[in-house]
Amino acid sequence: MQKKVVLNFPPHLIDQPITYRLIKDFGLVVNILRARISPREWGRMVVELAEDGGRWQDAMDFLADTGVEVEPLAREVLRHEERCIHCTACVSPCPTKALDVPDRQTMTVVFDRERCIACELCLKVCPYQAMEILFE
């Protein structure tokens, strides 16, 4: 099991080492892609979690019990197909090839949600506002 998710931390958990517990107690591999944690606000963290011999379901139960909301990353990243004109401007800045031109004959841009890490580099380079990321 390997998955990119968004962890939403309620403000009262600011002093809890949640990531540490995921790694130490449940043996998950945690790769933090981006995070925003500040006092008295909901914290948001985009992570790639891998089971890798750890206990996935127990970890998910722990997060639920603690009050951390887990959402799939895919829900946070929107690609407005009708706005995209396939200019390819987003392709070279995209660090994970989530946005790519697999067929160089048709030059059509394809978005692979699974590869997206919500880095937002595509937002500033798309002149047509075809990409939208809800991560605030």
Next chain:
Amino acid sequence: MAKTIQEINDKIRAGRAVVVTAEEILAVVKDKGVKKAAAQVDVVTTGTFAPMCSSGAYFNLGHTKPRMKLGGGRVTLNDVPAYAGFAAVDIFMGATAIPDDDPRNKVFPGAFPYGGGHVIEDLVAGEEVRLTATAYGTDCYPRKALDTLIRLADMNEAVLFNMRNAYQNYNVAVNLSDRVLYTYMGVLQPRMRNANYCTAGQLSPLLNDPLYRTIGVGTRIFLGGGVGYVVSQGTQHNPGVRRTDRGLPMGGSATLAVTGDLKQMSPRWLRGASFTGYGVTLAVGLGIPIPILDEEMLYYVSVSDADIVGPVVDYSEAYPNGKAEILAHVTVAELKSGEIVVNGKKVATAGLSSYARAREVAQILKDWISAGNFLLSEALEPLPGPESGYVFKPLAERPAIQTLTEGYSNVASVK
């Protein structure tokens, strides 16, 4: 065997014309050779869809009661200022116009979410826009203020008029500096980490008629999803640049001024665009049919991406300062592969002109002609060609303050 445009039109009317796109012709030539292909094919269609800043539209809004003279007043559409220096109710909306209260680049880089290009797209999409105007009032045009919703269908004339479109070849932009650049060629990463290009390559209209044998004043074209016409050479037309053996310019060269009825057009082919840190513009879909008059024309339209070379230009230093420095020449085939090599360094490429949409334009134009709905036109005048001596000059500045001083001293001497 030479053909005339008249003969080709007769075949189009009879539904017998052989029409292929500028991409499809490559396989035909490979298969049959230039001679046979020239005999068989009548028309090759081209296309491009890219941001073209020197675009805009003029509108006749209809007269209010009591009458109002917008000329000399202030007019906005969805808060975007339009030019009103004409008669009572004629205005022009330019693609790059932005609202007065847009923060521009005050917080760098600005987002430029809405401007003239978007107003044109919204109108073409049939949306209502807000028209506001103030005027000084005259005896014949007494009204001084106006605030109303308006749609394209409400207007009398609505005409796209682009003074420079369809650039024949273009720069490949890179950034040699240490900071990110926000340009009309997109976001350029420091130390040449990316290269942005803007050409439809083998589908590009003027690269398929490199010496302007068929494209000229009055040529009927696909414009913004409707039918349009070439008015003349566009601004900054520069036919005298260095060319390859095939006659292809090795950098920005010819341009076209084009026009067409906006009411026929579609938002799929006129799209407002926001370039971070640069501004607003309009992406325009444009396609031109090339009549295959003889083997020479067939040879020209058989141009492929590997034949087209563009100059790599540094947008941190050479471009902004108007220096004619070229780092390298690369082919469109290399650019489309996703990576070029400049001074030994591999650089990732990205486009601004949509090749996918250019194919679609060429296909639509092919369908129109095949169905007998679109006839070719004979150019009324050719565009100035490579030997014409027509050049694109920089501005020679004469500081106005000095002229003013001279003016005053002249006045003094008269006294």
